[in-house]
Amino acid sequence: MKNKGLLVVLGAGESGVGTAILGKKEGFDVFVSDKGTITDSYKEVLRNFEIEWEEEQHTENKILKASIVMKSPGIPDQVQIVQKLLKNKVPVVSEIEFASRYTNARIVGITGSNGKTTTTMLAHYILKHGGLDINMAGNIGDSFAKQVALNDAPYYVLELSSFQLDGIVDFVPHIAILTTITPDHLDRYEHNFDNYIASKFRIVKNQTENDYFIYNADDEVIVRYLKENPIRSRLLPFSLTKKIENGAYIENENIIIQIDNNKIIMPTKELALSGNHNVKNAMAAATASHLLKIRKTTIRECLENFHGVEHRLENVLKINNVQYINDSKATNVNATFYALDAMKSSTIWIVGGVDKGNDYTELYSLVNEKVKAIICLGIDNSKIINAFGNCVDNIVETQTMKDAVDIAYKLAERNDNVLLSPACASFDLFKNYEDRGRQFKEAVREL
Incomplete structure (x- = not known):
């Protein structure tokens, strides 16, 4: 097979490692570079496929020799190495x-x-x-x-x-x-x-x-x-x-x-x-x-x-006639709008995390109609408290999922819902939305 040149993969997550495997199979020389650390499981895959890699740095003189670069979706175009590649007219594409x-x-x-x-x-x-x-x-x-x-x-x-x-x-x-x-x-x-x-x-x-x-x-x-x-x-x-x-x-x-x-x-x-x-x-x-x-x-x-997707309006358990619902995948206001809209009875809402520039005004009418208490779960909850202070009498701040679920359990009455629908990203207290959802489910099961 004719050598197709150097494929540089920026970012060694799922899409990066997958691209490296495909590039190797298709006859590219492949170099994987990650500014952060690469997980052990992905390092093992790269070794098995005999793919060269580096972590915690981007070696510019090597990367700039690429014939094509695959940039992982989490890396913005604005980062320095990507700007240099574009300036040098090196094609930078997505894994897709x-x-x-x-x-x-x-x-x-x-x-x-x-x-x-x-x-x-x-x-x-x-x-x-x-x-x-x-x-x-x-x-x-x-x-x-x-x-x-x-x-x-x-x-x-x-x-x-x-x-x-x-x-x-x-x-x-x-x-x-x-x-x-x-x-x-x-x-x-x-x-x-x-x-x-x-x-x-x-x-x-x-x-x-x-x-x-x-x-x-x-x-x-x-x-x-x-x-x-x-x-x-x-x-x-x-x-x-x-x-x-x-x-x-x-x-x-x-x-x-x-x-x-x-x-x-x-x-x-x-x-x-x-x-x-x-x-x-x-x-x-x-x-x-x-x-x-x-x-x-x-x-x-x-x-x-078809019964749906984990962490998306997922019914976890009913305890004392209270339904606990995991909607951790709701990382923006619009997703939480759908979740609150689907609630048919009085709801205790667990919300918060890393705000991506949220405008909470579109939730006001639903919160007024359906939410009896708000439990904030984030490092900085001031925006949520300011937004809903006039809609809901009872707003509590927590820093752990266990505390949030314990407080919800105390506040909930027969036929209520307890809804985790954060409207925010999860990176302040959790690894990702899956980790947040799993912690919620574990805390509910331990009640």
Whole structure:
């Protein structure tokens, strides 16, 4: 195999190590460089594949010799080494872009500020049950690059963040899904919402008339962008409020999915997942499945049987008739809006963490209506206390998950909910949102 030059991988997490494995397989010299420390398990993988690596530094004279660089999604474009590479005209791509060059798979790509994980897992569940040989990757599970290298499949469903989409050049999903766009990660987009919107829409940038774009027609941001920036792919909107000719809508409490006079009808009350946001996620996943010729009965059965994602409105336990709910994956205000909206009874809300520039005003009416007490779980809770001091009489500050759950237990009465839905990132007190969610579940089980 002809040597393809030097592939430098910046960041040795899941996407970085996966890219290194694929690069090696495809005939690149590979060098992995991480400014932080590399976990032992990833070091072992790199050694097994005989891939050169360094940690706690970036050796510039080596990195700048690269023919191509894969930058992990967590590294901003503004960092010095990336700026030097760009100045030297070295292509800097995302793992999604790099991996897509070495597979002929048909891809369903899913992005959005909220709902993308549930929609990705649900689409994968339906398509797999429908008989497709399909892998799931992106923000979820083993990296796309690693799967292309070691067990490629004819179909993929990919959960894609805006950071992953920022680094694409030619990547094109046959079916693209956009669930919602609300302000998130604005610290990475110069605090400009328009930059973030454009980033999400990169998912359709290489689509043609032969591809499909499934999108939320109730999201004003998406609808406005499409009016101002027409795209080439075939549009299949979904909506809870409007009747739609080609796409999905609600009529008499039924989901109707209609594409070229071919119709699927499914009662919303038979969905395993509750809440309006999950009706939309189901519409999006089912529309994609319909396009890929999955039988109607399979789609219906899967929607009735799919019970959702860990750390997303996950019912943990009922103790003394109080339901404890883990929504640790709600790392922004919009996700928490959906969670509070889904609460059917009085709620004790555990909230807080690292604020990403949150505007809490859109939660006021829901908090007034549903929340009887707020338990803050963060190092700095002043913004939450200022925002909701006039809505809720009882606001308590805590620094550990155990304290938060113990206080919730004392405050809760029969038929209440205790909801962990932080609306913030987790890095002040926890490793990540999974760690936060698991600690919540452990604390509840110990009550």
